[in-house]
Amino acid sequence: MTRIVIDPLSRVEGHGKVTLLLDEENRVVEARLHIVEFRGFEKFIQGRPYWEVPVLVERLCGICPVSHHLAAAKAIDGIMGVEKLTPTAEKLRRLLHFGQVLQSHALHFFHLASPDLLFGFDSEIAHRNITGLLKDYPDLALKGVRLRKYGQEVIRVIMGKRIHGTAAIAGGMNKALSFEERDALLGNIDEIISWADASVDLARDIFLSTPEYRNFAKVSSPFLSLSGKCGEHELYDGHLRCRSAGGDFVFDEITDSGYTGLIREEVKPWSYMKFPYLVMLGKEAGWYRVGPLARINNCDLISSPMAEARRREFVSDGWPVHAPLAYHWARMIELLHCAEKIRGLLEDTDITGGDLRVETEMGREGIGVIEAPRGTLIHHYRVDDQGLIEMANLVVSTTHNNRAMNEAVLKVAKRDIDGKKEVTEGMLNRIEVAIRAFDPCLSCATHAVGKMPLLVEAVDAEGNVIWSMGK
Amino acid sequence: MSGTAVICCGNPSRGDDALGHLFFDRLEKASGEFEVFCDYQLQIEHVFDMNDRECVIFVDAAVDIAGPFEMREIFPGRDMSHSTHVLSPQALLDVYEKVMKRTAPKAYLLSVKGESFGLGESLSANAQKNLDAAWDFLKDFMELKSDLGKAAIPG
Numbered sequence: 001m002t003r004i005v006i007d008p009l010s011r012v013e014g015h016g017k018v019t020l021l022l023d024e025e026n027r028v029v030e031a032r033l034h035i036v037e038f039r040g041f042e043k044f045i046q047g048r049p050y051w052e053v054p055v056l057v058e059r060l061c062g063i064c065p066v067s068h069h070l071a072a073a074k075a076i077d078g079i080m081g082v083e084k085l086t087p088t089a090e091k092l093r094r095l096l097h098f099g100q101v102l103q104s105h106a107l108h109f110f111h112l113a114s115p116d117l118l119f120g121f122d123s124e125i126a127h128r129n130i131t132g133l134l135k136d137y138p139d140l141a142l143k144g145v146r147l148r149k150y151g152q153e154v155i156r157v158i159m160g161k162r163i164h165g166t167a168a169i170a171g172g173m174n175k176a177l178s179f180e181e182r183d184a185l186l187g188n189i190d191e192i193i194s195w196a197d198a199s200v201d202l203a204r205d206i207f208l209s210t211p212e213y214r215n216f217a218k219v220s221s222p223f224l225s226l227s228g229k230c231g232e233h234e235l236y237d238g239h240l241r242c243r244s245a246g247g248d249f250v251f252d253e254i255t256d257s258g259y260t261g262l263i264r265e266e267v268k269p270w271s272y273m274k275f276p277y278l279v280m281l282g283k284e285a286g287w288y289r290v291g292p293l294a295r296i297n298n299c300d301l302i303s304s305p306m307a308e309a310r311r312r313e314f315v316s317d318g319w320p321v322h323a324p325l326a327y328h329w330a331r332m333i334e335l336l337h338c339a340e341k342i343r344g345l346l347e348d349t350d351i352t353g354g355d356l357r358v359e360t361e362m363g364r365e366g367i368g369v370i371e372a373p374r375g376t377l378i379h380h381y382r383v384d385d386q387g388l389i390e391m392a393n394l395v396v397s398t399t400h401n402n403r404a405m406n407e408a409v410l411k412v413a414k415r416d417i418d419g420k421k422e423v424t425e426g427m428l429n430r431i432e433v434a435i436r437a438f439d440p441c442l443s444c445a446t447h448a449v450g451k452m453p454l455l456v457e458a459v460d461a462e463g464n465v466i467w468s469m470g471k
Numbered sequence: 472m473s474g475t476a477v478i479c480c481g482n483p484s485r486g487d488d489a490l491g492h493l494f495f496d497r498l499e500k501a502s503g504e505f506e507v508f509c510d511y512q513l514q515i516e517h518v519f520d521m522n523d524r525e526c527v528i529f530v531d532a533a534v535d536i537a538g539p540f541e542m543r544e545i546f547p548g549r550d551m552s553h554s555t556h557v558l559s560p561q562a563l564l565d566v567y568e569k570v571m572k573r574t575a576p577k578a579y580l581l582s583v584k585g586e587s588f589g590l591g592e593s594l595s596a597n598a599q600k601n602l603d604a605a606w607d608f609l610k611d612f613m614e615l616k617s618d619l620g621k622a623a624i625p626g
Binding site: 041044056059060063065107111126129130131134135138141142144145148149152162163164 | 482483484508509510511514515516518519549562565566569570591
């Protein structure tokens with residue numbers, strides 16, 4: 001048996017590795033995606049005071065620090081017994097989160113995914129990237145850069161700094177938004193919405209114009225996400241909702257604290273990453289997907305008009321949509337939703353209010369669930385009498401999608417690599433394209449210069465490297 | 472915008488990957504003709520921080536250098552970093568030229584040797600020495616007028 005190893009994955013955050021197990025006839029028998037994950041972090045914060053947690057966790061990740069910051073803040077709200085924030089505090093948190101999702105989605109689509117989709121999976125590797133995009137589609141690429149920059153600016157204004165800022169604290173926020181800051185963000189929001197709207201066109205047209213994309217790496221699964229009180233699309237707060245592959249409810253209206261009864265995490269000997277599954281469907285059938293595709297499939301409506309029109313279009317030709325490459329289209333619908341909601345919040349008079357915090361008595365346990373750009377993110381903490389963390393459990397978005405990514409890789413490998421005597425860069429890239437659709441974040445990897453060589457290896461069952469390809 | 476931009480990067484929660492952040496902390500307390508930025512990693516939007524600069528200096532931890540630190544001039548170039556969530560300084564300069572449609576500013580990469588990058592680790596003793604050595608070099612290089620004595624600079 002031969003193993004083909006892709007290590008690490010390009011265009012996903014941090015390190016990752018794909019091992020394809022082939023038999024003597026070069027038939028794919030199994031696909032395994034290896035990802036480094038957060039395991040150490042849960043231990044790392046034990047013994048720290050609860051109020052430090054939102055700031056500590058944002059240091060976990062350079063891609064979605066705000067999502068960790070807000071999920072932790074929601075959990076410590078729970079520890080403090082806070083059930084409802086002041087209107088200004090909640091709207092500031094939502095504004096911050098919309099900025100975060102907007103910048104993350106813009107980066108992923110324009111920088112990481114669109115080169116594959118616009119140039120083709122087999123196009124020249126030296127051209128299939130952001131610099132190729134800037135050369136061939138300069139206006140499009142520049143809009144992507146500016147959309148990302150705008151989202152980052154929302155974050156900077158609210159958190160006071162680009163990184164390591166502080167915003168959410170137990171029971172609220174620690175800084176008001178000034179009129180000058182609000183006006184600065186409103187300055188080009190119409191342009192941002194217009195670009196976001198055009199981005200949906202682009203993602204839709206790419207997906208629909210290439211028949212291969214509808215079935216590429218296609219897997220069917222249940223979908224998990226938060227949902228609002230009226231079944232609306234929700235990123236910041238709501239109840240847990242899960243639909244089956246056919247669209248029926250597996251469960252709905254489950255509160256944050258209910259997650260412990262719904263999800264279990266299986267450990268496999270070959271991976272550091274856990275494999276969550278829905279308890280009621282069992283280990284084998286209970287894998288599911290999270291993220292933009294899950295959220296758009298799961299919701300009954302989107303509360304911003306332009307994005308809602310786009311959602312209706314998205315589900316008009318068969319629902320639920322299962323194609324992994326439809327993640328990109330769903331992601332751009334969410335990008336538009338974020339831009340619309342940012343405008344709405346900036347025009348709301350509450351956003352510049354000064355009533356930022358409520359105070360209550362300290363309890364012992366808190367759970368915060370939020371929809372991070374990549375999907376449902378769960379932070380769960382328990383503290384002792386002194387308010388020091390004694391238990392932490394984090395279920396991160398990429399972990400939810402673990403099994404689904406393995407299934408998608410296997411699908412591609414069986415179609416494109418099965419039986420082939422030679423493996424080309426284009427074939428390997430197809431595997432990466434399937435994984436990239438989920439936008440996995442492997443953020444606990446370090447980024448020091450020289451720590452991220454890109455290498456493709458073929459290794460036999462005895463561990464001998466048959467060939468390797470530097471990237 | 473003008474003068475020098477110093478862009479420091481790394482993950483402060485990962486041992487010696489904090490070297491860039493510790494540089495940032497020192498530079499924020501120093502005075503000179505420069506503006507300093509800090510981030511986990513370089514990304515496309517950093518081209519706006521480089522706009523119209525005379526010079527850009529990137530500071531990051533490194534594992535692939537021989538000495539305690541290394542300073543070298545770098546130029547726009549394509550490598551595989553453009554295909555990940557983190558851009559190399561060279562790739563960022565290349566993106567700058569395409570986005571801004573002008574020649575990239577003169578640029579240097581100051582690599583400071585790190586050796587241990589575990590989550591939750593503090594800076595290693597060797598990295599601390601390397602940081603001090605690189606800091607002394609950069610002060611001279613930029614002709615910084617630090618208001619703080621070395622002993623008062625947190626490290």
